[in-house]
Amino acid sequence: MVQVKDVKTNLILDPNAEVVHDATTNLIPSTSDKKVGRYTTFVHIETDKGMSGFSYSSGGRALEVLIHDNLKHILIGEDPLDTEKLWNKMFWQVRGYGRKGLAFLAISALDTALWDLKGKILDAPLYKILGSYQDSVPCYGSGGWTNYTIDELVEEQTSYVEQGFPRVKMKVGKDFGQSEEEDIERLAAVRKAVGKDVTIFIDANNGYYAKQAIKMSKIFEEFNVGWFEEPVLADDIQGLAEVSRSTIIPVATGEHEYTKYGFKDLISQGGADIVQPDIGRVGGVTEWMKVAHLAHSYNLPVAPHAYSLLHLHCCMATPNLKVVEILGNEMKYWPFLFKETPEVIKGQWKPFDKPGLGLEPNQNTIKNHSV
Ligand code: MG
Numbered sequence: 391m392v393q394v395k396d397v398k399t400n401l402i403l404d405p406n407a408e409v410v411h412d413a414t415t416n417l418i419p420s421t422s423d424k425k426v427g428r429y430t431t432f433v434h435i436e437t438d439k440g441m442s443g444f445s446y447s448s449g450g451r452a453l454e455v456l457i458h459d460n461l462k463h464i465l466i467g468e469d470p471l472d473t474e475k476l477w478n479k480m481f482w483q484v485r486g487y488g489r490k491g492l493a494f495l496a497i498s499a500l501d502t503a504l505w506d507l508k509g510k511i512l513d514a515p516l517y518k519i520l521g522s523y524q525d526s527v528p529c530y531g532s533g534g535w536t537n538y539t540i541d542e543l544v545e546e547q548t549s550y551v552e553q554g555f556p557r558v559k560m561k562v563g564k565d566f567g568q569s570e571e572e573d574i575e576r577l578a579a580v581r582k583a584v585g586k587d588v589t590i591f592i593d594a595n596n597g598y599y600a601k602q603a604i605k606m607s608k609i610f611e612e613f614n615v616g617w618f619e620e621p622v623l624a625d626d627i628q629g630l631a632e633v634s635r636s637t638i639i640p641v642a643t644g645e646h647e648y649t650k651y652g653f654k655d656l657i658s659q660g661g662a663d664i665v666q667p668d669i670g671r672v673g674g675v676t677e678w679m680k681v682a683h684l685a686h687s688y689n690l691p692v693a694p695h696a697y698s699l700l701h702l703h704c705c706m707a708t709p710n711l712k713v714v715e716i717l718g719n720e721m722k723y724w725p726f727l728f729k730e731t732p733e734v735i736k737g738q739w740k741p742f743d744k745p746g747l748g749l750e751p752n753q754n755t756i757k758n759h760s761v
Contacts, residue, residue: 392511394465394466396436397458397462398434399453399457399458403429404723404726410719412561413564413565413594413595414566414597429449435504441507443746444749445499445503445506453492456495461483464480465504470511484497490652498673501673502700506747506749507746508746509745509746509747513745515741515742515744528712528713530550531557533547544580551584553734554734556736558589558590562576566597567599577610581613594619600621600629603629607637615639617640618642619643621643628659630656630662631659631660634661634662635660640663642666643661645671647671653684662690664691664692665685665690667692668695669700669701675703678701682708685710692711693714695715696717725752726755726759727752728751
């Protein structure tokens, strides 16, 4: 039997990461040392047989503390193949302080690293272990940040189309929903630039109120929008359901939801037409697959949020997959973080035929950019 021997982390700072804004957040890093940049935490689960599992997360220094002080001891000495047992032990460990939020980022990173390790122990790509459904997955180019000028927005969105993505996503709800005219103007400019055949998804990042979102949806319908993401506060399930009932545009949401329990409430109350679990938050591979199956039981499609490289394998094994998000600013960041990544061809993507996630950290980055 293989045993977990240790869990190690590297906190990586990319000082050149692009600063981007959406409707309700300036995605600038929060740091205690006032350094500006983007933080990523690499997580390595080492075994007594020399193999190690790898994953990564945002969450910065606080995530590292949670892993080392609160969760690591649960894994040490255990068989890394026992992912259900270990997930549940971690879940109960954080019961009082982490049923949603940061502790779940830590559980997610550890669970996904265990699945990577499982692939390496069993010598198979993760998507084969999960039970592959398709040979490749459709993707979309995502960005369209609210701090872009209209020219920058159009340039970025059309660049995805030029790279072969037939689908793009842009932000609306600018300035906490207070710039409605601009939202419309920006969407009109992108529709005009990409033409009628490209699918445009829009994302309000919680920026509108329900009545406002319903009013805006009537205008957005004229631009043939593919989905309306987080039209209102993620916790306002009633509002989401109201928007969903009021427009022909599907409501997409779920990036701020945690665990199968959270998704049960969201889906059963009609809050999501397209379900968007985030593997870095929902509880890793173990919980992401359960949420995908839950959505399937409601006959709803799944379109994961961010973390494209971690979602890729799960999506290969998901019959009700709609499309995988690839953020332009993350894509630029991949060579800095990873040794190599699979290429997206004409908006379709498939994993390397390597054990586990098939993802290795960039050792030069660990050496030169650890903080
Ligand atoms: Mg979003």
